[in-house]
Amino acid sequence: xxxxxxxxxxxxxxxxxxxxxxxxxxxxxxxxxxxxxxxxxxxxxxxxxxxxxxxxxxxxxxxxxxxxxxxxxxxxxxxxxxxxxxxxxxxxxxxxxxxxxxxxxxxxxxxxxxxxxxxxxxxxxxxxxxxxxxxxxxxxxxxxxxxxxxxxxxxxxxxxxxxxxxxxxxxxxxxxxxxxxxxxxxxxxxxxxxxxxxxxxxxxxxxxxxxxxxxxxxxxxxxxxxxxxxxxxxxxxxxxxxxxxxxxxxxxxxxxxxxxxxxxxxxxxxxxxxxxxxxxxxxxxxxxxxxxxxxxxxxxxxxxxxxxxxxxxxxxxxxxxxxxxxxxxxxxxxxxxxxxxxxxxxxxxxxxxxxxxxxxxxxxxxxxxxxxxxxxxxxxx
Amino acid sequence: xxxxxxxxxxxxxxxxxxxxxxxxxxxxxxxxxxxxxxxxxxxxxxxxxxxxxxxxxxxxxxxxxxxxxxxxxxxxxxxxxxxxxxxxxxxxxxxxxxxxxxxxxxxxxxxxxxxxxxxxxxxxxxxxxxxxxxxxxxxxxxxxxxxxxxxxxxxxxxxxxxxxxxxxxxxxxxxxxxxxxxxxxxxxxxxxxxxxxxxxxxxxxxxxxxxxxxxxxxxxxxxxxxxxxxxxxxxxxxxxxxxxxxxxxxxxxxxxxxxxxxx
Numbered sequence: 001x002x003x004x005x006x007x008x009x010x011x012x013x014x015x016x017x018x019x020x021x022x023x024x025x026x027x028x029x030x031x032x033x034x035x036x037x038x039x040x041x042x043x044x045x046x047x048x049x050x051x052x053x054x055x056x057x058x059x060x061x062x063x064x065x066x067x068x069x070x071x072x073x074x075x076x077x078x079x080x081x082x083x084x085x086x087x088x089x090x091x092x093x094x095x096x097x098x099x100x101x102x103x104x105x106x107x108x109x110x111x112x113x114x115x116x117x118x119x120x121x122x123x124x125x126x127x128x129x130x131x132x133x134x135x136x137x138x139x140x141x142x143x144x145x146x147x148x149x150x151x152x153x154x155x156x157x158x159x160x161x162x163x164x165x166x167x168x169x170x171x172x173x174x175x176x177x178x179x180x181x182x183x184x185x186x187x188x189x190x191x192x193x194x195x196x197x198x199x200x201x202x203x204x205x206x207x208x209x210x211x212x213x214x215x216x217x218x219x220x221x222x223x224x225x226x227x228x229x230x231x232x233x234x235x236x237x238x239x240x241x242x243x244x245x246x247x248x249x250x251x252x253x254x255x256x257x258x259x260x261x262x263x264x265x266x267x268x269x270x271x272x273x274x275x276x277x278x279x280x281x282x283x284x285x286x287x288x289x290x291x292x293x294x295x296x297x298x299x300x301x302x303x304x305x306x307x308x309x310x311x312x313x314x315x316x317x318x319x320x321x322x323x324x325x326x327x328x329x330x331x332x333x334x335x336x337x338x339x340x341x342x343x344x345x346x347x348x349x350x351x352x353x354x355x356x357x358x359x360x361x362x363x364x365x366x367x368x369x370x371x372x373x374x375x376x377x378x379x380x381x
Numbered sequence: 382x383x384x385x386x387x388x389x390x391x392x393x394x395x396x397x398x399x400x401x402x403x404x405x406x407x408x409x410x411x412x413x414x415x416x417x418x419x420x421x422x423x424x425x426x427x428x429x430x431x432x433x434x435x436x437x438x439x440x441x442x443x444x445x446x447x448x449x450x451x452x453x454x455x456x457x458x459x460x461x462x463x464x465x466x467x468x469x470x471x472x473x474x475x476x477x478x479x480x481x482x483x484x485x486x487x488x489x490x491x492x493x494x495x496x497x498x499x500x501x502x503x504x505x506x507x508x509x510x511x512x513x514x515x516x517x518x519x520x521x522x523x524x525x526x527x528x529x530x531x532x533x534x535x536x537x538x539x540x541x542x543x544x545x546x547x548x549x550x551x552x553x554x555x556x557x558x559x560x561x562x563x564x565x566x567x568x569x570x571x572x573x574x575x576x577x578x579x580x581x582x583x584x585x586x587x588x589x590x591x592x593x594x595x596x597x598x599x600x601x602x603x604x605x606x607x608x609x610x611x612x613x614x615x616x617x618x619x620x621x622x623x624x625x626x627x628x629x630x631x632x633x634x635x636x637x638x639x640x641x642x643x644x
Contacts, residue, residue: 008579011457015573022573049576062577072576 001304003297009068016075019048024079031080031206032351037162038083038206046117050076050087052095054307060112061095066241066307067300070248074296077252078259081355082206084252088245089158090114094121094167097183097238101226106185110165122163123242124154124186124212125235132368134169135178135232139214141170146221148172148184150214153196156362160210161195164188167238168214169231178232183225192217203354240313241306242363243320247299250323250359253352254295257327257334258288260349264338275337284337288330295323314376321369324359331356382438382498382535382557384430386464387487387518388445389420390455391508401613408611409477410508412451419455422503424571426563429533430501431463431572437535442494443467446475446486449589460582461574468494469589479606480511487514488521489595497558499540504529504562515562525559531566 005013023041031038045051053069055061064072069091077084095114098107113119130136139152150170157166165187172182186193196211226234262285265276275281302319305312331353335342342349360366392401392415402411419427430441443459445452449471456467470490475483491497500522505512512528519526532543536554544551545564555561563569574582623630623637638644 007453007457008583011454011461011574011579012576014458015461015576015579019573047575048573053576057577062575062580064576064580 001301005067005071009071012064012068013071013075015048016050016072017078019045019050020075020079024076024083028080028083029345029348029351032082032203033205033345035200035205037208038080038086039162041083042086042120043117045076045083045087046115049115051090051117051120052111052115053091055095055099055111055115059099059107060115066244066303070244070251070299070303073245073248074251074255077249078256079252080206081249081253081352081359082204084249085204085207085358086120086159088242088249089123090121092241092245093123093238094165096241097167097225097234098185100237101183101230101234102185103222105222106225110185114165119165120159120163121165121167122157122159122212123238124157124160124166124168126156127153128155132365134235135181136176137169137171137181139168139170141172141182141184141219143172143221148219148221148224150184150186150192150217150219152214154212154214156199157210157212158207158362160212161198161208166193166212167225169235170214172231173229175229178236179229181231181235182228183231183234184219185223185225186214186217186219187223190217190219201358203351203356203358205354236313239363240316243316243369244299244302244306246359246363247295247302247316247319247323250320250327250356251292251296251299253327253356253359254288254292254323254330257330257349257352258285258292260347260352261285261288261334261337264341264347281337284333288333291326291330295319295326298322314373317364317369317372320359320364321366321373324356325366327352327356327359382433383440383442383496384433384499384501385442385444385491385494385497386423386427386430386459387500387502387514388423388427388443388455388459389483389503389506390417390445390447390452391420391506392416393418394421394507403611403613407477408608412476417451417454419458420503420507422505422507422563422565424503425531425565425569426501426503427459427462427464428569428571429530429563430499432569433499433533433535434463434465440465444470444487444490444494446470446472446483446490448473448475456587457579457582458574460585460587461579462572463574463578464585466586467588469587470595471589471591479608480506480509480513481517481606484514484517485521486592486595487518490590491518491522493590493595499533499557500524500560501533502560502562504564512562515560519560522558522560525555525557526561527553527555527559528562529564530561531564532568533561533563 049062052061053064057063127137141148141150168184168186171180173180192215194213196213199209265281268275298319302312302315334349335353338349341347404411433439434441441464443464502515516526530542530544534541540555542553623633
């Protein structure tokens with residue numbers, strides 16, 4: 001694995017950093033406070049090519065490598081973790097499984113629109129009674145007159161309000177567990193699909209999180225993604241990529257904490273000098289910088305492995321676990337360094353603190369990441 | 382129409398002042414170890430060229446004279462932003478050359494490229510701010526010259542340009558071929574390269590020439606500048622409190638500013 005970025009990856013990093021500086025940073029606090037979905041900025045991100053980073057050129061994407069995608073997403077999350085969530089879901093949980101398992105017709109129908117921002121994607125796995133135990137899902141798919149009919153409820157669907165294409169996992173076979181699950185590409189306009197409750201969240205507030213209700217929702221047979229009963233495998237393999245995206249988000253939040261803290265402690269004076277001159281403060285910065293680098297190296301390794309088509313479940317889980325817990329820890333430290341100013345909305349670290357928490361929860365909690373990692377450790381022993 | 386945009390790579394002007402240093406031997410800014418970027422107004426010039434291409438049948442060539450070892454990022458950015466091709470004249474000494482010398486070399490490189498209708502430069506470089514390259518280049522190429530232009534349009538084979546001046550905006554019609562120096566305004570903010578163009582930039586034509594590939598400057602070269610000394614200005618900050626009620630304080634403040642020749 002290369003430790004240094006390639007020339008192209010650096011140019012991409014500069015470009016996305018400038019995009020974030022122009023479009024996201026000036027409004028990130030406002031998007032958060034108003035819980036406003038950033039449709040206008042997403043359109044600009046799509047024009048730049050950020051909505052389908054690894055989609056091959058023949059389907060309208062830039063065909064980027066996964067490490068480059070991580071680099072770009074860290075820059076977005078540095079400015080707005082909520083914005084990056086929307087981008088990450090579209091990239092890793094929607095475009096990626098279509099690229100990997102879609103038929104040529106499905107790819108031609110959906111990928112160019114997902115890349116260009118004409119469609120936004122969402123991922124429907126979690127249900128009210130199946131979270132960490134995802135494969136106990138109860139949404140059913142029954143074949144009727146050559147069409148699949150879906151019934152059930154999906155919750156915590158990122159971009160559930162605005163998305164027009166849903167990757168839905170449902171039980172098509174009368175078998176418990178992953179083997180009975182199939183994946184479907186469901187257009188929001190298909191009859192029988194409605195948006196239910198829209199959640200009010202602690203963080204990543206500019207992204208929507210909604211319940212989707214499937215009530216006799218009719219899906220053409222050709223919209224099954226992958227083969228019958230392959231959905232469980234697709235869901236879990238897709239999550240390996242999703243976890244790398246969340247790790248990238250956590251990197252962005254951690255870097256934001258480090259950069260804002262570094263600037264603040266140099267100008268904040270107490271006891272007659274900048275607080276950066278106190279060793280307790282210096283050590284906090286040193287720990288933040290060290291953990292950020294470690295998290296980034298884990299994340300880039302996972303991305304390099306997945307990009308090379310090699311097994312990466314353990315490495316993706318490690319990256320997600322370490323990066324997300326680092327983000328939460330760094331946000332906790334940053335608020336403490338800012339003192340009272342860290343607790344109010346005039347400074348951004350209050351937002352980082354709220355945004356960081358979700359990275360330890362979604363796309364597999366820290367506990368589930370430890371399960372994934374320890375299983376591999378024991379199996380390899 | 383063939384448009385050539387001249388680009389210069391400079392030490393990032395956004396760097397903190399503590400990273401700015403002068404090499405006493407060369408009397409030039411130290412570049413080693415500092416991030417290099419395209420000079421600010423050169424990016425505006427490239428944007429103006431790309432806007433012309435967006436509107437019509439225009440080929441944009443990026444031209445730079447620079448040490449080949451460091452110029453990669455600048456060329457990659459220019460091609461990713463949309464330049465059709467790039468020419469690099471590899472010159473390790475270029476950062477130390479005065480603008481007049483660079484103008485003569487650019488003229489030679491442009492003659493070697495062959496056809497051109499319009500040459501765009503930044504109105505000044507972000508490091509030396511000499512503002513001489515465009516006028517001297519126009520003289521060398523026997524072309525029309527307009528400086529401090531923010532917008533360029535083509536009209537019946539001529540150019541109509543908006544030029545920023547002390548007394549407002551001049552709208553100037555210029556005959557081709559022309560050399561135009563570009564300043565910035567809200568219409569020529571450099572575009573960001575698309576991700577796809579970053580990937581495909583490496584497939585675009587890139588020529589690298591050595592100094593031997595250029596014809597040597599003639600006797601009439603205008604490169605006759607000798608830099609005797611360079612120093613970093615010392616900046617002192619002092620704070621003065623003006624006492625009194627608001628009306629009184631305002632009067633004293635006005636007197637003080639006048640005494641300092643700031644009003």
